[in-house]
Amino acid sequence: MAISEALKKKAKKIWVSIVAPEMFRSREVGETNVYLPEQVLNKLITMTLSIITDDPKKQNMNVVLKVTSIRENKAITEMFGYSLVPSYLKRLNRMTKVRIEQSLQLKTKDGVDIIIKALALTKFDTKNSVMTAVRAKMKEFLITHVQNNNYNELMNMVVSLEFQKNMHKELKLIYPLSYVLVKTIKRVK
Template sequence: MAKAVIQKNWYEIQAPEIFDADEVTETPAEKDSQVVGRKVREGLEDLMEGTDKYYADVTLKVTDVEGNKAFTEIAGMEVSKEYVSRMIRKRSDRFDLVHDTKTDDGKTVRIKVVGATVRNTSSKTLKDVRNAMKDLIDEEANSATYHEVMEMIFEDRLQDELRDIAEDIYPFRQLEIRKTELRD
């Protein structure tokens, strides 16, 4: 087993340009073609300086290999299940939204939002919030590239706008983008 690993080449997995970190990790493979398509999960705190999202993981997918460097793109991000479960409390409603949207560069992104209301509320009120959020997500994504949308999510700019829209309709204790997926 150890002999098989020794005969393989090691490739440095590089983070996309929007992150502060350059090299994420290393991976062994016999050929370049075996590295393309691999996915790596890394904590957002490790990739971006100054973020307080200790509970978020970013999935990076290898798209290109040059020499011993493997270049990646963001395949998505996810918030830990423990963080989501701490958001929801008694006498409040859980709010969920799953919405597919297209970015300016033609990529389809599935964005999943989770939130907790201050008190129990009606399904009509939650539906109104959901519709307002879908419109905002579409508006923001249609005018930005995929990497710009992900950067807005990582820096909490999109979440702040979603909170502002939600607060106009009904007060929320917390609101977070729980998961994003690049759909191809």
């Protein structure tokens, strides 16, 4: 949004607090400096999950928050996306042998279109037939669980690592895996 020169000269900037979604107990996660609070609307804010939850174990997870409304100089946000830090993925890849990935565009129970990318890492070299079976089971798991959950429920499960644990339980029946992760979740605009 363009600001007129007259407003820039006369008005002072104000601080607007950024409030996390309800799944993070609506706590304040930062501030931004703007001329008008409405300038913050529809902004995307990326931050690590460890900042929001005060859990250092989650420093390898990024969360994208989108400002949806302004109340009393507070920017109210909602979850817009989730991803793992690339350096973390690179480090995991060095420790494992085979990387099995699955990327799908799905619709949640409440009609939100998302792109979800899952990743499974093995300790040993595997045959292509085993990799295909793991990928097919991963696709089946993703389709059923994404379509049976609301967007907020899904994001809550992914952030709490419950989704990944359940997927790992399903996939380890086919082949022993060292890691099963959700690499990215993005809303389709």
